Structures are given as structure tokens and as C-alpha cells.
Amino acid sequence: MNSNTVDRHSLADLISERLNTEKESLRHQFESSKNGIGYFYLDDVLPVDIVNDIHKNFPSPEDMTLKKSLREHKHVAAQMNKYHPILEEAIYAFQDKTIVSHICDICKIEDLYPDDKLYAGGLSAMHKGQFLNPHLDNSHDIERNRWRALNLLFYVSPNWNDDNGGHLELWPNGLKKKQVVVHSKFNRLIVMATHQASWHSVSPVTANASRQCVSNYYFSDQPLQPSDRFHVTTFRGRPEQTVTNQILKLDSFLRMNIRKIFKKGIVENPHVYKKDN
Template identity: 55%
Template sequence: MVHRKEIALLIVQKLTEEKESLKVRFLESQNEIGFFYIDDLLPEDLVYAVYKNFPKLSESKQRKNIREHKYVAYQMDQYKPLLEEVIYAFQDEKVVHIISEICGLENVLPDEKLYAGGLSLMTKDNYLSPHIDNSHDKDRQLWRILNLLFYVAPAWKAENGGNLELWNKGLQGKPILVESSFNRLVVMTTHQKSWHSVNKVLVDDVRCCVSNYYFSKTPLLENENFHVTTFRGRPSQKIKDFILKIDNSLRSSVRKVFKKGIRENPHHYKK
């Protein structure tokens, strides 16, 4: 089996090769939702192996509500060892360093606990409504600043749905569509204006994604305040948007009273 250090070196090598062009791409979007993506990140046979080792939907935890419908897996010792190796390759200090350089950020920190990270699976009719991510880490000590999404489903096409949408002009504008292409890594900033979503999967297949977050002691934007994961409806979903605004307000009120919520969020790796 390939070790996480070996995978990390492969990631660093690829990012280093395209470092200058990725810097330019990130800089062009930095004033809205800073992001870049890179294709063919790892050797194809390795990425196929990661895909083949993904858990079945029945082995994952389903999240189905008005905000989202998807499957997640994060207790990594319950799954094939290769999956833990590839996830923690993205947490390697050399990978964190090169991505920090591309984004022009300092003092970026990985998250060993994989809070809200891990594996994401989406099948037909699954979706993720427009949202901004929770502003902090598990213990509410650090600010969430970068979201890393590594797509591993072979031959995934834009017409399959299940693609990332970046609402860089706000929810009344038109989002940037980033295809969930095989062997593509997307890195995007997370802050109170980084609205993003995943459009509905339209095919009877499973979109598989390896998800990681990076944190910092300071937020990306000035005047950033703590916020829960905040969902909204799409521009055409007026009633849903109204309901989600109420839902956001209720959940935010709870967190003002209970700093870590009424119960601890279970979505982290308990080693």
C-alpha cells in the first residue's frame, strides 16, 4: 500500500510544476471567492485505487434534510487503509506549505481531527444547497480558511450533475461551475462571503470526493464573525430560502448560548 508521505510528495511535485500558473488563477479570483483547481494531480492508477476503496453508501452516514442530501464517512479506521493515507497526505506539512504559497497565505494549519472533512459520496438526486461553511474548527479555537476537494469518480462529466458551484457574485448572480472531474483537486477559500453549492446529481452513479480543511488563528476577511454552516435556497427557491433563513437563525441562536452546540458535532475522526 502507498504511504501518505509518498502520496504527499506526489502532490507537492505536481503543485510545484504548476505553481506559478495556479498563483495567477487564485489571484484573479481572490477578491471574491479565491480558488484554483488542478487536474491529473496523482497517477491515474493510484486514484482509481482510491475510488475502488471508497465505502459503499450503506457503509456511510446519510444526511438528508432541507439543506442537503449526501453521504459522508469520517471514522477512517472503519474503512480501507488507503483512504486514510490519501486524506492525511493532504494534511502533510509539505502539502500545506505549497498550497499556502500558491494562495499567498501564512500560518496555515492542517486539521488532524478531520472536522467536517473525510469522504463525501453523492448519488442520483443528491445535492448541497448554497451555503457558507462553519467559520471555525471543532473546538472553536481556529478559523476555517481553505477547503480542499479531491474528486476521484472516473469519467465524471458535467452533464452528470454533482458539480461544485461558486457563487462569487452572491446568490442573485450566476455561479461559476467547476466540474467534479476525475483526479481534480479544487482549493477554495472559506469565509462569510464564500457561498458555494453542489448541483443535483442526475445519473445513477456515485460521485466520490476526498475532503479536507485548513485553519488559521486569524480569519481571511476583516470583521469576520463566528457563524454556523449557513444555508440558503437558490434564486428560484423562494419558499425554501425563507425556511432556511429561519433555520439558520435558530441554529445560530443555539450556538450563542451553547458554544459547541447542544451536542458535540460527531463529524470528526475519533482516533
């Protein structure tokens, strides 16, 4: 099987088999962590040759959108018809109804909906020095109809060593306590809960290499926690970044108040997949 023959359905069958085989272990991971930030990870998700094809066909930084600020420094892409077909097929494989059903079962969430618009999802790449500061994801979908519930991250950079940086960091006890690091290992899927207390970040990349990720969000009719309220994507500084932290607090305050007046913001969010009708 190669990049010219795979499609989202065949990929979904392979992912489904791995999820089903490891389901009890994945349930235990999520259940044991859900009092903080619920998450699980699954290794060896797809055959290595397929993941290598995804990696080889990842767009160059010049063909992606650069996001650079105190909040984050990374390249992203959501307009999937601009790129090699295997990338779109890989993303939408995780939106297959069988995969969604498995993850509903693992996480014990009754209603989950994938996002075919890829609002804030799609592809991301980080190179040396790039990062994502601690933040809470936007609480809703692009129409503010459903609650963001799960973040699915599939890593496709071969030979990504632990000392390369670019790893997912979870802060279940707040930003003043030590974070949990989940390494962005090749062919690993991480699924994490997104709610009012799910602070997470990506450590700075230290290697002269590209940390590549295929990402999806699932939404739900109900928030994961009764205390959840609408909020914009909310950034903070790392524990040692005291000045940055104050600036980002003000930034989040201003953006939140703008959204109270303009429900969908002042400008249209460009990070969506605009498909031809």
C-alpha cells in the same frame, strides 16, 4: 504502485511535485479570483492507477452516514479506521507539511493548519438526486480556536462527465447572480477560500453514478477577511427555491442563536475522526 504499497508520505511526494510544477498557474488562478471567492484547481494530481484504487475502495452508501434535509442530501464518513487504509492515507497526504507549505505559498496565507480530526471533512459521496444547497461553511474549527480558511476537494470518480451534475458551484457575487461552476472532474483537486462571503454549493447529481470526494479543511489563526465573524454553517435556497430559502433562513437564525448560548452546540458534532489514544 498499488493500494497495498502507497502511504501518505509517498502520496504527498507526488502531490507536491504536481503543485510545484504548476505553482505559477495556480497562484494566478487564486489571485485573479480572490476578490470574490478565491480558488484554484489542479488536474492529474496523482497517477491514474492510484486514484482508481481510491475510487474502488470507497465505502458503499450503507457504510457511510446519510445526511438528508432541505439543506443537503449526501453520504459522509470521517471514522477512517473503518475503511480501506488507502482512503485514510489519501486524506492525510493532503495534510503533509510540504503540501500545506505549497498551498500557503500559492494562496499567500502565512499560517495554515490541517485538521487531523477531520471536522466536517473526510469522505463524501453523492448519487442521483443528491445535492448540497448554497451555504457558508462554519467559520471555525471544532474548538472555536481557529478560523476555517480553505476547503480542499479531491474528486476520484472515473469518467465523470460534465452533464453528470454533482459539480462545485461558487457564488462570488451572491445568490442572485450567476454562479461559477467548477466541474468535479476525476483526479482534480479544487482549493477554495472559506470566509463570510464564500457561498458555494454542489449541483444535483443527474447520473446513475456516485460522485466521490476526499475532502480536507485548513484553518488559520486569523480570518481571511477583516469583516469575518463567527457563524454556524449557514444554508440558503437556490434562486428558484423561494419557500425553501425562507425556511433555511429561519433554520440558520435559530441555530446561530443556540450557539450564542451553547458555545459548542447542544449535542456533540459526530462528524469527526475519533481516534484511539
